[in-house]
Amino acid sequence: MVYQWEPETQYNNGDVVEFEGHQYQIVQPHRSQSDWTPPVTPALWARLPEQYCQPGQGGGGYNPSYEQPQQQQQQEPVNDGQGKQWDEHEHQKVDIPHEEQKKNWWDLDDKRKHELEVGGGLAAGLGLLGAGYYAYKHHEKSGEEKKAQVWGLQGWLTDAQRRTQEFYQNGPQGPVTWVLVQDKHVPEGAFPAGEVDGEPLYVCRAFHEGSIQVGKVSPRLDRGAVIGYGHNEIHLATYEVLLGDRRAVQWVEAHGHLDLNELGARPVEAGKESNDTPLYIAQAHYHNGIHPGKCSTHLDGAFIPFGNTEKNVSDYRVLCYN
Known part of the structure; x- marks a missing residue:
């Protein structure tokens, strides 16, 4: 009940x-x-996903040309002996050590993968997909690619929960920190990185397609946050928000490809592409507003999510430590 x-x-x-x-x-x-x-x-x-019900009740880079992990052979569906497939579990019954959760799915041996699949070891990642579950089920990925995506999503969620719990228990441990958020509940102390019509925009990050992408947060947005990926805006209800001491950071002007040597300060690393290329926090003027987004040494300028797509802006600022 x-x-x-x-x-x-x-x-x-x-x-x-x-x-x-x-x-x-x-x-x-x-x-x-x-x-x-x-x-x-x-x-x-x-x-829990909206379609969830308790037993006995009625009835979430950028560049498509990046190389992806080599696909493994499609395996036969795995069930837990009770008829449930790996992506039908609602609860986790297998222990996952913290260090193991940091590993890539492709690096786990077949025996351990099987233990995780029959023991609901991917349940938390599936639960986080929520409303995106339908799209996930019909995505043109192999079975192993889907498992790798859910495993990576779950790893990010586990780390985010740990960081958030430590913050609530012990307070900030550095000049900036990330707090896990659901829906439009912007936490006190969120770092403003832009504004539209006089209302602040904050910085977020979230797992998507094997990467951790950077975007913006506002109660005005449909689900609370948006990130940019593959020239699209991705709306999210589960994400991390940047909190920080404004006296500990500064905005540094940049243009075109980001040259870390020319910044004169260390940028705040916020995410990474699926190939582990770091992503940093940018802000740029666009359409009568200032919008947070991402920049990187491999991108030609800053990319900000706006109007259901991503806008490439040549002149931007990078958030750096003082």
Whole structure:
């Protein structure tokens, strides 16, 4: 049975609650507080896909020319002995050490892959896909490519939850930090990196297609955040927001291809392409506004998500440490 979320309540592994019409599953056991509602504490709660129901109930680079990991042979569907395929699990029953989660799916041996598949080891990544699950199911990828994508998504989510929990428990550990966010709940201390019509835009990052892309956040956006990828805007409801001390960073002018030697300061690394090329935080003037986006040594200028596509801007600024 699913109960309504309540403050001052001890929640443990396996618990599922309902809050504001959505269901959430426990990530970290804890005693709830009035200001730690599920939507604003994704380190503690994971929002379940809308089609999720409890047993017994009725009824989320840039450049397409980048080389992708070599495809492995298509394998026969794997089930857990109870008829469930690897992508039909709702709960994880297999332990995944933190160090293993950092590995690439392609680097795991076949025996371990099988253990993860039959034990629901990709359940968290599948859950995070949520509304994007349909597109994932019909994407033109091999079975192994889909597993690799979900595994990478899950690894990013696990690290983001850990960072967020440490922030809530211990406060910031450096000049900038990233906090996991759900929907349009922009956390206090979010770093403003642009504005439109007098309203601030903040910096986000999120996993997409084997990469961690940089974009912008605003309560005005459909789902809370957008990133740019493959000349498209990708709308996201689960993402990380940059928090930071404004006195510890500065904006440095740049033009065209980013030359790290000419910046005169160390840029804030925010993401990476699927081939591990670092992505940095940029801001650029466009269409009567200032928009955050991404830049890199391999890109010709900054790329900002805008108007359902990506805009390439030659003159931009890079966020750097003082």
